[in-house]
Amino acid sequence: MGAAANVFGPVWTVLYALMAIAAWLVWRADPRFGNPAIILYAAQLVLNLVWSPLFFGLGWRGVALVDIVLLDVVLAATLALFWKANRTAAALLIPYFAWSLFATVLNYSVWSLNS
Known part of the structure; x- marks a missing residue:
């Protein structure tokens, strides 16, 4: 298990808890x-779920890039709507957005290095 695996697991655990x-x-x-x-929140969850199989499983780095850019856009919109509903909720999404x-x-x- 490499250093990245030692970091990514705990980071995602914290991020998913904050998201929930x-x-x-x-x-x-x-x-x-x-x-x-909540609809936008669900949409970004789907985009998040799809990214790993695209990037790691299938090796489709370009398609994964399109997915994650869409994720960033939907997540920004989600953050904006969360801000209107509950500022604490929006603040909790900032680490995930980063x-x-x-x-x-x-x-x-x-993608660019392997194209």
Whole structure:
């Protein structure tokens, strides 16, 4: 197990916990079905879920890059809606957003070096 694996596991554990708390705070503020903030939150979860198989499993670095850029855009919109609903919830998503932007740079670097 390398150093990256030692870091990524704990980081994602913390990020997913923060994401869950943030979503709960927003849902609690507006529990109606079809809450736009929760819909965007779900959309970014799907984009997040798809990225790893694209990048690591299939080795489709370019497609993964498109996915993660879309993730960043949807996540930014999610952050904006969370801010309107509950500022604490939005603040809890900031580390995840930063991590996603960092992953985007890494994805781009790997893609550009191997193209």
